[in-house]
Amino acid sequence: MALRSNKTGFGSITKSLHWVMAALFISVFAMGWYMDFLPLGMAKLEWMSRHKSFGVTILTLAVLRIVWRLSEPTPDALGKHAIERLAAKVGHLGLYAVMLAMPLTGWMMSSAANFPVSVFGLFTLPNLVAPDQGLFEAFKTAHFLLSWVIVALVLGHVAAALKHHFIDRDATLRRMLPVSGNNDADIDATGTAKESS
């Protein structure tokens, strides 16, 4: 499998980033809700630590992913209608935006609470804003609202992939899967998998 994507298929770097980040998204989301329900105690602090560390990991991967995406070709969208391709574009832009905005609002929320972020206990991030109760509440609200924006974007993303796969029967979902039917050697321009692979 090629490292770089081309006009018809995704390279292994993009696929890895996609699925690793998908797993991290789910993990961080679950941790966020879980720790919020815990009473103040060691367990809550431990989960907050992990939530922050994984969040910073997402932020780092998001930056790498965006740089990588801009440096390589992007496979053409397979949607047959312009409105579909536009929706896909908007959805993907939204996902890239929240990959940055969600960790950043979390980081700023921690800074405003004078609760600096340590990444897996290895190093500590600088505070982005000065401690301020009002700012803390604002970032907390933003972080919370964004979590639901992410839920909506991810559900739309998954629904669209399934629609392409089961209704349009094109390669949209398959070409992002880790192993099968994944690059232009395996899929022709119409997205139909060749028999040999």
Next chain:
Amino acid sequence: MDMNFKSSLMRPLAVGVVAALMAFGTSAQAADLWNVNADDSTIAFTGKQLGADFNGAFESFNATIAFSPDDLAASSVEVLIDIASVNTQNGDRDSQIVSADWFNAGEWPTAKFATKSFSEVAPGSYQAVADLTIRDVTKEVTLPFDLVINGNEAEAKGSVTIKRTDFGVGQGQWADVSQVGDDVTINITIKASK
């Protein structure tokens, strides 16, 4: 003859005792009294939470300072710190700090720092050995500090790291130091005038 002998023996002794008493008396009064300039003085600290340092301060304290660099034996400092005045710029954390599991300010509203002796390490650089009382625990700590005296103005800066669990700060589950670190560094800046 007898008397003469006695007095000739006693006289230098008596002079010596009087001289010593005078010297002692003078030295006991020589430690200057200083008034703390509260606005420019801080008792701050750095703790560790979730692996990251955070800063805070006790904003209200009272210090009684008698200090003369040339008479350390007669010098003494006592500081009473109002626990409820803690400010870590996080209301939730501040209310935790004063709660029963931590400082228990309801029961022990003040911490006390009382010196027992001073020594000069280098010109302008000193060490204070003191009893530090937090909650119901008193422990000896050694606070190194630098002191600059300009006429009637003085500024002292010092720093000492203590272990919170030595003082019972963090009861029950909080005695675990993995998420809230054991080491707490106290940074003091005291500006005073006489």
